[in-house]
Structures are given as structure tokens and as C-alpha cells.
Amino acid sequence: MNKIKVKMDKILGSRRFSNYCWATLILCGGTGFFSVGISSYFNSSLYPQSELNNNNLIFLPQGAIMTFYGMTGILISLFLWYTIIFDVGSGYNEFNNETGIITIFRLGFPGKNRFLKLKYYTKEVYSIKIYIQEGLSPKREIYLKTKDYREIPLTKVGEPISLSDIEQQAKEIAKFLNVSIEGLN
Structure with a gap:
């Protein structure tokens, strides 16, 4: 397989x-x-x-x-x-089990820091965290939580994703990286 x-x-x-x-x-x-x-x-x-x-x-x-x-x-x-x-905020999240590297890439405003490229090793990942806040300004976000307790956002900024979609995305990432999920009740 x-x-x-x-x-x-x-x-x-x-x-x-x-x-x-x-x-x-x-x-x-x-x-x-x-x-x-x-x-x-x-x-x-x-x-x-x-x-x-x-x-x-x-x-x-x-x-x-x-x-x-x-x-x-x-x-x-x-x-x-x-x-x-300038398509600010666009980019990609790449999870590579072959090399053991996670790459998070985003575009910013033109200038010295136009390109944001973060790399982490998969062995540094502790869990995938889901953060859900309902109310007037709802937030539904997925974070990559490292062993040193840093939380790196993986989802786009803007309109909130449906609960089923965010749970499905988090489960897929967690299964792919073979880590646990935090924040699911």
C-alpha cells in the first residue's frame, strides 16, 4: 500500500x-x-x-x-x-513525511519581509490544536503545536470555516503527522 x-x-x-x-x-x-x-x-x-x-x-x-x-x-x-x-495572506502549508519537514509559506506586503517561510521538523510537533470561539466575532482556527508550546496558525484569516470542515482538516493533518488533536470535545 x-x-x-x-x-x-x-x-x-x-x-x-x-x-x-x-x-x-x-x-x-x-x-x-x-x-x-x-x-x-x-x-x-x-x-x-x-x-x-x-x-x-x-x-x-x-x-x-x-x-x-x-x-x-x-x-x-x-x-x-x-x-x-499583492494577495496578502496567501500561501501554502506543506507537510512532508519523506524529509520530515513542515513548511509554512505566506505572502505579506511588499518590502523586506514580503515572503514568510517557516520550517519545522515533524518530530518537533506535539499536537494539532483546534481553537473555536463562538459569538459576535467567531474564530475557528487550527494550530500546529510544537513540543516547546509554540502555536503556529495553519488556517486562513477571514470568514470562519464550518465546524465539520475544520474538524475534518485537523483530523487529516493529525493523522498525516501521526500526532494527537487538542480542543475537540
Whole structure:
């Protein structure tokens, strides 16, 4: 019987559908607020054919606040697009039983630390830990727990994974590495 020697899990970064939606919506809203604020400053409409009339909007304080909110929205949107373009957070987890090495690779922001590559020996692994926190901001994460009690996250950041999926992933990794699982009730 051939036993699989290498297991690789691809990690999705910031190129998710929800991030595209949020970046687009925030850009549209920010541009709208900014254009209304600037229109009140110049006391004329940037969109002459539009039904909106800005004659009742005074620049101080309403127009200035609209301009500020618009610039804030545009900057947040640009940051989101920046993370999407550089696919921050993407990478892979490679478990290699042939060489006895676990490689965790992630992409970061451009610069000196753009590439994060961590290597651990399989003999250093104590267990696979599942962390589940329910509530307003739920967390469902899998950690690689080493014998010196370091906990290295293996799951992607973002929307929580279903309980059955996270349990299945943890069981597969634990079985592959021949270690126990912590956190399952």
C-alpha cells in the first residue's frame, strides 16, 4: 500500500469575493461623499445632468465633513485594493513525511519581509490544536503545536470555516503527522 508522503494545503489570501465587493462598495461610497463635499465647496454640481442639487449644502461644516468621509473611504478602499493586488495572506502549508519537514509559506506586503517561510521538523510537533470561539466575532482556527508550546496558525484569516470542515482538516493533518488533536470535545 502506497502511503502519501507529501500533503499540501493551499491558503487563500485576500483575493476573496467579499474583499472585492467591500473594496468596490467603499470606493463608490467614498467617491460619492467626496464629490458632494467638493461640490459644496465650489458651490456648483460636479454632475450637471444629475437630479441632485447641492445648493442647500454649506461647505462648513457639512461639506467639509462629507469631504473628510469621502477621503477616508477612498483611502480605505485603496488599502483593500492594495492587499488584493499583492494577495496578502496567501500561501501554502506543506507537510512532508519523506524529509520530515513542515513548511509554512505566506505572502505579506511588499518590502523586506514580503515572503514568510517557516520550517519545522515533524518530530518537533506535539499536537494539532483546534481553537473555536463562538459569538459576535467567531474564530475557528487550527494550530500546529510544537513540543516547546509554540502555536503556529495553519488556517486562513477571514470568514470562519464550518465546524465539520475544520474538524475534518485537523483530523487529516493529525493523522498525516501521526500526532494527537487538542480542543475537540
